[in-house]
Amino acid sequence: MTTLDSRPVATEVKDNYLTFTRGLLSWIFTLDHKRIGVMYLFAVLGSFFVGGVMALLVRTKLLFPGRVEWMTADEYNKAFTLHGAIMVFLVIIPSIPAALGNFVLPIMLGAKDVAFPRLNLFSFYLWLAGAACAVYSLMAGGFDTGWTFYTPYSSQYSAGGTIPVLVGVFILGFSSIFTGVNFVVTIHKLRPPGMTWFRMPLFLWAVYSTALIQILATPVLGITVALLVIERAFNIGIFDPSMGGDPVLFQHFFWFYSHPAVYIMILPGMGIISELIAVHSHRHIFGFRFIAFSSVAIAIFSFLVWGHHMFTSGQSPLMNVLFSAITFSVAIPSAVKVFNWLATLYKGSIAFNTPMLYALSFIFLFTIGGLTGIPLAVLSTDIHLHDTYFVVAHFHYVMMGSALIAMIGGLHHWWPKMFGVMYSEFWGKIACALVFIGFNMTFFTQFMLGSQGMPRRYYMYQPEFQIYHHISTGGSYIMALGFLITAIYLIHSLFAGKKAPANPWGGASLEWQCTSPPPHDNFATTPRVGDCYDFSAVRWDEKEQGYVIDTEAHIAAASSGKGH
Amino acid sequence: MKRRTTVLTMIPTLLSQASNDPALAAGQPVTPRDFWLPQGASTVAPEIDWVFHFINYINYFFFFLVVGLMFWFMWRYRQRGREVYARGPSHNTMLELGWTIIPTIIVVVIFFMGFKGFVSLKTPPENSYQIDVTAAKWYWKFKYPNGATSDDLYVPAGRPVKLVMRSEDVLHSLYIRDFRVKQDVVPGRYSSLWFQADNPTGQNEKGEDAFHWLFCTEFCGTGHSDMNRKVFVLPEAEFDSWVVEQGRWLDKVDEKDLWWKAGPQLYRACASCHTLDGSVGTGPSWGNYDGTGNVWERTKPGSTHKIDKGKNLGDIIGPGKEYETPEGYLRESILNPGKHLVDPYGNVMPTFKGQLSDRGIQALIDMMKNLDKFNKDGTVKAEAIPQAAGGAAGDAKK
Numbered sequence: 001m002t003t004l005d006s007r008p009v010a011t012e013v014k015d016n017y018l019t020f021t022r023g024l025l026s027w028i029f030t031l032d033h034k035r036i037g038v039m040y041l042f043a044v045l046g047s048f049f050v051g052g053v054m055a056l057l058v059r060t061k062l063l064f065p066g067r068v069e070w071m072t073a074d075e076y077n078k079a080f081t082l083h084g085a086i087m088v089f090l091v092i093i094p095s096i097p098a099a100l101g102n103f104v105l106p107i108m109l110g111a112k113d114v115a116f117p118r119l120n121l122f123s124f125y126l127w128l129a130g131a132a133c134a135v136y137s138l139m140a141g142g143f144d145t146g147w148t149f150y151t152p153y154s155s156q157y158s159a160g161g162t163i164p165v166l167v168g169v170f171i172l173g174f175s176s177i178f179t180g181v182n183f184v185v186t187i188h189k190l191r192p193p194g195m196t197w198f199r200m201p202l203f204l205w206a207v208y209s210t211a212l213i214q215i216l217a218t219p220v221l222g223i224t225v226a227l228l229v230i231e232r233a234f235n236i237g238i239f240d241p242s243m244g245g246d247p248v249l250f251q252h253f254f255w256f257y258s259h260p261a262v263y264i265m266i267l268p269g270m271g272i273i274s275e276l277i278a279v280h281s282h283r284h285i286f287g288f289r290f291i292a293f294s295s296v297a298i299a300i301f302s303f304l305v306w307g308h309h310m311f312t313s314g315q316s317p318l319m320n321v322l323f324s325a326i327t328f329s330v331a332i333p334s335a336v337k338v339f340n341w342l343a344t345l346y347k348g349s350i351a352f353n354t355p356m357l358y359a360l361s362f363i364f365l366f367t368i369g370g371l372t373g374i375p376l377a378v379l380s381t382d383i384h385l386h387d388t389y390f391v392v393a394h395f396h397y398v399m400m401g402s403a404l405i406a407m408i409g410g411l412h413h414w415w416p417k418m419f420g421v422m423y424s425e426f427w428g429k430i431a432c433a434l435v436f437i438g439f440n441m442t443f444f445t446q447f448m449l450g451s452q453g454m455p456r457r458y459y460m461y462q463p464e465f466q467i468y469h470h471i472s473t474g475g476s477y478i479m480a481l482g483f484l485i486t487a488i489y490l491i492h493s494l495f496a497g498k499k500a501p502a503n504p505w506g507g508a509s510l511e512w513q514c515t516s517p518p519p520h521d522n523f524a525t526t527p528r529v530g531d532c533y534d535f536s537a538v539r540w541d542e543k544e545q546g547y548v549i550d551t552e553a554h555i556a557a558a559s560s561g562k563g564h
Numbered sequence: 565m566k567r568r569t570t571v572l573t574m575i576p577t578l579l580s581q582a583s584n585d586p587a588l589a590a591g592q593p594v595t596p597r598d599f600w601l602p603q604g605a606s607t608v609a610p611e612i613d614w615v616f617h618f619i620n621y622i623n624y625f626f627f628f629l630v631v632g633l634m635f636w637f638m639w640r641y642r643q644r645g646r647e648v649y650a651r652g653p654s655h656n657t658m659l660e661l662g663w664t665i666i667p668t669i670i671v672v673v674i675f676f677m678g679f680k681g682f683v684s685l686k687t688p689p690e691n692s693y694q695i696d697v698t699a700a701k702w703y704w705k706f707k708y709p710n711g712a713t714s715d716d717l718y719v720p721a722g723r724p725v726k727l728v729m730r731s732e733d734v735l736h737s738l739y740i741r742d743f744r745v746k747q748d749v750v751p752g753r754y755s756s757l758w759f760q761a762d763n764p765t766g767q768n769e770k771g772e773d774a775f776h777w778l779f780c781t782e783f784c785g786t787g788h789s790d791m792n793r794k795v796f797v798l799p800e801a802e803f804d805s806w807v808v809e810q811g812r813w814l815d816k817v818d819e820k821d822l823w824w825k826a827g828p829q830l831y832r833a834c835a836s837c838h839t840l841d842g843s844v845g846t847g848p849s850w851g852n853y854d855g856t857g858n859v860w861e862r863t864k865p866g867s868t869h870k871i872d873k874g875k876n877l878g879d880i881i882g883p884g885k886e887y888e889t890p891e892g893y894l895r896e897s898i899l900n901p902g903k904h905l906v907d908p909y910g911n912v913m914p915t916f917k918g919q920l921s922d923r924g925i926q927a928l929i930d931m932m933k934n935l936d937k938f939n940k941d942g943t944v945k946a947e948a949i950p951q952a953a954g955g956a957a958g959d960a961k962k
Contacts, residue, residue: 073786073787073788073789074786077783077786077788146783150782152734152735152751153734153735153783153784153785156733156734157733157734241750241751241752241753242751242752245752247750247752248750281641281650282643282649283650283651283652284652285654286652286653286655286656287654287660288654288655290655290660290664312737312746313748314747314753314755317682321679321682324678324679324682325675328671328675331667331671332664332667332668335663336660336663336664338630339630339660339663342630342633342634343652343653343656343659345634346637346641346652347641347650347651347652347653348637348641348650348652349641349642349643349644349649349650350637350638350641350643351643352642352643360634360638363630363634364631364634367627367630371623371626371627372623374619374623374671374674375616377675378615378674378675378677378678379678379679379682379685380615380677380679380681380682380684380685381612381616381678382678383612383682383685383745384612384616384744384746386746386781387739387746387781388781448599448600451600451601451616452601452602452741453602453742453777453779455739455779455780456781457783457788457789458788458789459789460789533654535649535650536649540646
């Protein structure tokens with residue numbers, strides 16, 4: 001972090017949040033939502049690196065169908081477990097709300113900070129504590145349960161680091177809950193005059209829906225892992241049938257959280273895409289209300305479908321039928337969003353900036369991820385596909401191809417705002433293309449692997465599957481190269497990037513109306529708001545090398561209902 | 565069941581060259597492997613595959629629609645210059661209702677198709693041939709009605725087969741991909757699945773025995789990926805002689821060794837209801853409970869063990885009574901368990917008629933007579949094994 005402080009800021013007229021105070025302590029004890037967001041960002045990206053290395057180890061092992069000398073079955077099991085647990089609990093769940101959301105949300109509201117700045121800092125330290133538990137668990141023998149921690153394997157047989165990592169997940173849950181509470185209160189109480197619910201950026205609708213899920217679902221995860229720790233530590237039978245427990249009960253508890261958690265991961269991503277598509281198409285978002293309400297609908301439906309993870313678990317067939325039927329209800333709002341994004345492109349003025357390339361990649365990948373969910377929701381075909389690579393491919397298309405790609409798109413979108421510098425557009429596009437190609441090579445082949453019947457979490461496999469694994473692993477190396485290039489040009493931009501204008505893309509929401517990087521207090525006075533998707537008052541300014549917005553005309557257009 | 569031929573039903577048929585010919589061609593799949601799916605070899609496979617392909621075609625349509633429109637708009641409406649403000653419609657209620665309602669109708673149809681297939685998957689025919697499956701870290705054990713066991717699964721062709729499964733430790737899941745069936749095996753409860761394979765596996769082109777893979781699909785630790793076995797489908801007559809031959813293990817045990825070699829093996833089927841240590845189970849313990857002695861002692865003449873709501877067990881055993889000997893009573897209790905019920909237990913035990921041979925019943929009764937020589941978990945005590953066979957203790961444990 002100190003390197004950021006030493007960045008040359010001679011050209012700045014006045015202090016920004018990065019230079020407002022100096023020294024390590026000013027970061028450790030900061031209550032500034034922007035600094036907390038930046039700390040989250042680097043922590044999450046660091047975890048993403050570790051989780052990514054684990055994925056590459058797993059993929060490299062799978063080049064070979066049999067045993068390999070450099071990785072035993074137990075090590076392989078620990079590697080894929082670590083990959084899954086890190087990516088879910090340390091990366092994707094906090095990535096968009098806690099890192100980007102923390103930075104952008106108050107500025108989008110024209111507020112000086114979130115409602116509870118101290119709670120915000122506390123939840124970051126809870127995240128660090130949770131991550132520390134995960135690191136400790138590696139030293140205590142690691143854990144090999146898969147990220148799902150199914151009992152009774154996890155309560156009796158798994159490796160020695162299981163309890164520490166469960167404690168870590170428990171703590172991370174509270175980090176997530178506190179962030180959610182903070183955002184709900186902030187959005188309710190700190191909206192500026194004139195920003196009605198239907199004037200609020202769609203990213204905030206998405207983050208708001210996400211926060212509701214975080215608050216309502218995450219306590220169940222906390223209770224579940226606490227019960228599991230109690231069972232494992234004190235031999236009190238809750239889930240283990242040899243002590244009178246019920247392992248299927250664990251699956252119900254676990255998925256009651258973890259299915260909504262899927263939407264904790266994807267909803268904020270959808271919110272980012274709504275912003276990106278509108279801003280880089282320079283045109284009013286199509287069907288604001290349908291997109292906004294579909295976020296809320298997804299949040300509500302997400303609580304009613306957890307049983308579709310358990311069609312083969314032995315729960316009653318009647319439950320399977322009900323859960324299958326309800327699951328389809330999630331497909332509708334997701335489809336509505338995709339169609340609305342498409343309609344936003346229609347008659348737009350589409351600029352192919354790096355963030356937009358990620359947004360377009362998202363539409364491509366999310367369409368595949370969403371459609372391949374259908375054969376998994378259908379009872380008879382899911383029996384064949386359940387727990388095969390088809391499921392692995394499906395959720396990677398949604399979790400990585402969608403949620404994480406949206407996060408990276410958002411990162412590129414707001415990077416100039418966060419650090420006041422532009423990255424290399426050339427390398428940005430190259431890296432995006434590599435990630436897109438690599439991703440599809442890696443995971444599309446896994447659809448065939450799965451539908452041909454290869455089970456997931458297999459250390460060894462039948463030689464007939466080898467060709468698919470070779471393509472898949474090759475793709476993962478290409479993807480890794482793309483991310484490596486991204487890391488290099490982003491870090492390079494921090495030191496040598498061109499100074500960013502206040503509004504490089506032509507956005508009309510409030511964050512583009514303060515300087516890049518924003519000052520400590522974001523806005524000197526509470527800003528007046530117009531329609532954040534009305535770009536009629538946005539003009540390119542050659543001198544500024546960025547866009548400027550005619551505030552008076554912008555607000556006048558909104559109050560007269562014109563500008564669409 | 566004949567499906568009306570429509571354009572939609574023809575699509576997957578054209579793609580996969582699916583054959584509806586029910587001829588029992590050995591080694592022939594019901595549906596051959598295609599780009600997406602492995603060969604189909606069970607009676608439910610064609611229906612499930614049809615649904616899968618049907619969904620695929622819907623998915624292709626929507627994928628190319630979305631991505632096609634996206635690329636078209638990307639090219640047609642690309643930014644020209646930096647004068648940016650673009651005027652497009654901001655909403656269109658009819659259009660938006662349209663793309664909400666049409667997908668809703670489509671998914672409702674798809675749901676019912678999947679529901680129908682699921683009902684067939686979950687409804688085993690009455691006359692199913694039952695095979696008991698035990699899963700444990702990290703092996704499968706298949707047990708046939710006559711007591712025969714095997715490590716690979718053998719099933720008769722053209723006959724519905726029901727697998728009744730239990731786990732000894734953690735979750736496992738039995739998956740036979742060519743049959744399109746999968747079911748978790750959960751410790752502490754029984755789960756089941758059924759299938760019918762009409763075509764025997766026969767031989768492949770190299771002259772080796774062909775088979776279908778059986779995989780474990782629920783992560784169970786170190787040896788998870790080792791838990792794969794082969795499934796052989798034999799013509800019914802061939803299967804019948806195979807299972808008889810496989811079941812001969814009992815005949816090979818010496819008469820005097822039945823009680824400790826065969827008894828404990830057979831007792832494992834009894835163990836889930838009948839404990840040996842007197843503790844309460846689904847059925848009366850074989851061990852001593854309520855001070856009435858173990859199961860053999862309770863059948864002695866004059867026994868006051870209560871049966872049939874208050875009668876004494878001793879009243880029905882003995883010369884001139886319903887059963888001349890205790891062995892007669894025990895045999896009846898295995899073959900016709902509902903006839904007399906030990907108080908306060910209900911009529912829940914299934915009959916073992918046809919599953920246990922006379923020799924098997926003899927082995928169990930011999931075990932009851934020597935119950936003090938067994939550990940509480942049903943294994944024979946090492947010191948109780950007859951001297952001449954001392955080295956073979958491992959066999960009995962297995």
